[in-house]
Amino acid sequence: MNKKYILGGLIILIILIAFVLFNKSQQSTPITKNTQVVPVEKVIPQTKINTATTSDKTKITIATSTSYTIADIKKHNNEKDCWMAINKKVYDVTLFIASGKHNPQILKGCGLEATSMFSKIGKHNNAKVQGMMPGFVIGDLK
Numbered sequence: 088m089n090k091k092y093i094l095g096g097l098i099i100l101i102i103l104i105a106f107v108l109f110n111k112s113q114q115s116t117p118i119t120k121n122t123q124v125v126p127v128e129k130v131i132p133q134t135k136i137n138t139a140t141t142s143d144k145t146k147i148t149i150a151t152s153t154s155y156t157i158a159d160i161k162k163h164n165n166e167k168d169c170w171m172a173i174n175k176k177v178y179d180v181t182l183f184i185a186s187g188k189h190n191p192q193i194l195k196g197c198g199l200e201a202t203s204m205f206s207k208i209g210k211h212n213n214a215k216v217q218g219m220m221p222g223f224v225i226g227d228l229k
């Protein structure tokens with residue numbers, strides 16, 4: 088009789104332990120299992136991440152926009168690597184050129200402050216062009 092009670096108690100204990108362990112494993116499974124943390128500099132390519140430490144030793148991160156000098160832009164002056172400055176913004180149009188969606192005239196602006204060239208073309212003022220410009224921005228002109 089006594090043995091039966093001990094056995095019954097043991098079974099209940101085992102079930103309880105199994106239940107607790109199962110619950111724990113469920114909790115430790117992150118809800119965000121399939122989400123990925125993407126660094127801000129990948130989402131917004133023109134941002135640079137700076138870290139700073141506040142007086143109470145808290146680490147903070149600040150996203151600042153990158154700026155380039157004319158000398159930086161000058162180094163990217165060809166069809167395979169083409170940057171240009173237009174209205175104080177710096178554009179990397181290398182992939183745009185490679186896509187073949189622009190006429191070869193654009194090459195004249197590679198490595199230069201190309202605002203005047205760009206503005207001379209009336210069509211650059213249309214909504215389609217203005218809408219695509221931000222996609223090529225890599226930073227500001229210093």
Ligand code: HEM
Nearest residue numbers: 178180189192193195196201204205208210215216220223
């Ligand atoms: C970020 C830089 C640039 C972008 C995103 C851009 C974009 C475009 C787009 C989308 C068009 C076609 C517009 C349309 O037909 O509706 C166009 C036309 C044109 N672009 Fe650009 N462009 C850029 C820079 C330049 C530069 C530096 C030049 C140099 C002169 C240039 C010269 C031209 C010319 C000649 C046309 C043809 C205009 C016409 O068909 O009458 N572009 N551009």
